[in-house]
Amino acid sequence: MLSPFLDSDIGHFLAAATSEGWICGKWEMEFLLQTFPQGCLVKRADSELQGYITSLRHDKSGWIGNLLVAPESRRGGIGTELMQGALQALLDAGVETVWLTASAKGVELYKKLGFIPVDSINRWVGEGGGGRSWSPAAPCDTEMIRHVDSAGWGDRRDALLAVTGNRGHVICGNHSFVCIQHWEQGTQLGPWGTLFEGHAAALLESALAAAGTNVFLDVPAGNLMAAALLTRKGFSIRGSNTLMYLGAKPKYSPHKVFALASMGSMG
Structure with missing residues (x-):
């Protein structure tokens, strides 16, 4: 039991x-x-x-x-x-839809339960600006954040966005946002969502300026723009898991999801 x-x-x-x-x-x-x-x-x-x-x-x-x-x-x-x-x-x-990220050892177990692989999630690591050039920004439009996040994941995730935003700080751009969360191990970027890929570069610059020295984030492999931006900033991949779902096929748009909100446990 x-x-x-x-x-x-x-x-x-x-x-x-x-x-x-x-x-x-x-x-x-x-x-x-x-x-x-x-x-x-x-x-x-x-x-x-x-x-x-x-x-x-x-x-x-x-x-x-x-x-x-x-x-x-x-x-x-x-x-x-x-x-x-x-x-x-x-x-x-x-x-209707259940998500998880699976290690290489767990993929087969989850397939037996009916989960379907849909993407990979790569752990990127690099360096930030140490937070020296960051100053508090104007408050973000909460409904805009919810809309952008929902466009990527196909669902509203209000409680998750609230808890991560409250423990960190959020920088917003034009139809885009990124949350900066601090851990003992360094600074996490995420959740990070953008409706239009062209707005992501400026947001990343602001986030890295506000971040600590050690920065990490979990990014869908299907987001090629995110990979290109992070590579240009000297980031590299240090691990990967498989993104899987069970149930109704989600309206998942990886090109709008630049980083997950959690390090694998909440989405």
């Missing part, structure tokens, strides 16, 4: 996630547990935590992330059980 993911489990999960080299924080887990608790589950054996999974409902779509099984408990079906539990919670909530 699966159990609810509790606030008291967050510390144990973060320790396990750190050992896997993941980038995630307490704020993120608290947001997930508050927003969609029925889709955040753990597998327990007596007092031992054997596995974790989180999920998040947007509007008509949802996202599954943070599937982690303790090394000593792997290859026993726990990962599949957790996946099925989170997936059922999303479907029961009326979600």
Whole structure:
């Protein structure tokens, strides 16, 4: 039987996630547990935590992330059980499309559950300006941000945009926006969306000026403009996962998605 993911489990999960080299924080887990608790589950054996999974409902779509099984408990079906539990919670909530990013090892598992590969997500790393030349910008139009983000993902993701924007700061351009989030490991760019590719270069210049020295972002491989801009700035790819979906085919436009909002766990 699966159990609810509790606030008291967050510390144990973060320790396990750190050992896997993941980038995630307490704020993120608290947001997930508050927003969609029925889709955040753990597998327990007596007092031992054997596995974790989180999920998040947007509007008509949802996202599954943070599937982690303790090394000593792997290859026993726990990962599949957790996946099925989170997936059922999303479907029961009326979600039509479920997203996730899969490592090379996880792709076949997710294909067996019906997930379809649609793109790759590349982790780009490079250098920013150290934040020395940044000054607070005028407030952004929240509805514009929602519209641009929805144009890329085919769904409204209001809660996710709000939580990432509130923990970082957002720079807006003409039908475009980028959020700058600070982590212990460096500065993340994302979410980053642009309706018209020609507006992306200026926004990137502003974001890098405001960012710390170490910068990273997760970018759809299908966005060739993003790859060209980042390459010109000296960024390079340090890893890649497969973007997959289950259910109704999404109105996904990768050329409008320049970076994800989270490092794989929320979309």
